[in-house]
Amino acid sequence: MATLVTGGAGYVGGHVVVALHEAGRDVVIVDDFSNASTRTVDAIRGLTAGSLPVVEGDAGDQAAMERIFDRHRIDSVVHLAARKSVAESLERPLAYYRSNLVSTVCVAEVMIERGVDRFVFSSSAVVYGEPAETPVTEQTELGPPLNPYGASKAMSEQILRDAAASSGLRVALLRYFNPAGAHPSGMIGEDPRGTPANLVPRVMQVAAGRLDRVEVFGCDYDTSDGTAVRDYVHVVDLAQGHAAALDALERGEGPFEAEGTVAYNLGAGRGHTVLEVIAAASEAVGFAIPHAPVERRPGDAAAIWADCRRASAELGWTARRDLGAMMRDHWNWQRRHPDGYASQ
Numbered sequence: 001m002a003t004l005v006t007g008g009a010g011y012v013g014g015h016v017v018v019a020l021h022e023a024g025r026d027v028v029i030v031d032d033f034s035n036a037s038t039r040t041v042d043a044i045r046g047l048t049a050g051s052l053p054v055v056e057g058d059a060g061d062q063a064a065m066e067r068i069f070d071r072h073r074i075d076s077v078v079h080l081a082a083r084k085s086v087a088e089s090l091e092r093p094l095a096y097y098r099s100n101l102v103s104t105v106c107v108a109e110v111m112i113e114r115g116v117d118r119f120v121f122s123s124s125a126v127v128y129g130e131p132a133e134t135p136v137t138e139q140t141e142l143g144p145p146l147n148p149y150g151a152s153k154a155m156s157e158q159i160l161r162d163a164a165a166s167s168g169l170r171v172a173l174l175r176y177f178n179p180a181g182a183h184p185s186g187m188i189g190e191d192p193r194g195t196p197a198n199l200v201p202r203v204m205q206v207a208a209g210r211l212d213r214v215e216v217f218g219c220d221y222d223t224s225d226g227t228a229v230r231d232y233v234h235v236v237d238l239a240q241g242h243a244a245a246l247d248a249l250e251r252g253e254g255p256f257e258a259e260g261t262v263a264y265n266l267g268a269g270r271g272h273t274v275l276e277v278i279a280a281a282s283e284a285v286g287f288a289i290p291h292a293p294v295e296r297r298p299g300d301a302a303a304i305w306a307d308c309r310r311a312s313a314e315l316g317w318t319a320r321r322d323l324g325a326m327m328r329d330h331w332n333w334q335r336r337h338p339d340g341y342a343s344q
């Protein structure tokens, strides 16, 4: 039996595939390569022994998904395939709703049709919006969506809750905080197209000489050094969280039995300011990374980090790697791949 990983050629997906292999699971990848290069697959194969079937296809294409279930013995799905740029979602909201919602409906429908009941979903801390208090727990009220991307994640969660309530589907909603870092081998990592929107890949591209400086959006927040605080989680820890969620779904006991759908925060459980991230990255690369303050961005909360006690208690998962490890591993990948996978 195998786990189908949609979006398995992406940044988080590649690490999830490796973590599932390490946990002894067979994996089938489906990816439409809209935001990944086929070279990623060679790199993932370099880290996984045995066969790794890869299907090029759209997770929102019902017939294509049915063919995958016909050809492979799938017993669980990790659904990561989604468009994820906040800025692009504001420019092309309907494309985001179509892609992110249709693929979620389609994957759930095919699973229910085939009697496959274990579903792990890539959600995001974005569903909390701008929370009044931090750290956020899974009981924290979901905020009004900040953008169509965030709305598509909150709507996907609702779709899956409704699907689980009316079928035997059991769903782990994994709310990621800020994934950073790379596999310690330096073989797979984050390869954003265009100028990266997230802080860590931006910092690393400045270190690599691809960008001039890091813009620090807002230095007058009510935080220790005035810059915004976020919860950064090593992508390898995050990936291992998916293996832990699949194990819990397989055991089927506790909250999955009672509720069908359960949300888990996957973060480090602590926050770092933007300046702390830049300092840790500077230490990892061995020189000071240039940065400059600019105006706050609208919709950016001052501080948000995760309370991860539920994942610890019910999945037996905690993030083990600290910010220094994230920066060293991210830099190791960036240094070996100055132009991303195109450097291979």
Ligand SMILES: NC(=O)c1ccc[n+]([C@@H]2O[C@H](COP(=O)([O-])OP(=O)(O)OC[C@H]3O[C@@H](n4cnc5c(N)ncnc54)[C@H](O)[C@@H]3O)[C@@H](O)[C@H]2O)c1
Binding pocket: 006, 007, 008, 009, 010, 011, 012, 013, 030, 031, 032, 033, 034, 035, 036, 057, 058, 059, 060, 079, 080, 081, 082, 083, 084, 099, 103, 122, 123, 124, 125, 176, 177, 178, 179, 198
């Ligand atoms: N990276 C983050 O900061 C972050 C934070 C929270 C949640 N997430 C979620 O995690 C998941 C993975 O994110 P990522 O950072 O690895 O992004 P990514 O773009 O690197 O990976 C997504 C992968 O899915 C593929 N894809 C997109 N739409 C598809 C479709 N309809 N059918 C098949 N394949 C499709 C892309 O080609 C890509 O390989 C996404 O659902 C994202 O929303 C990411």
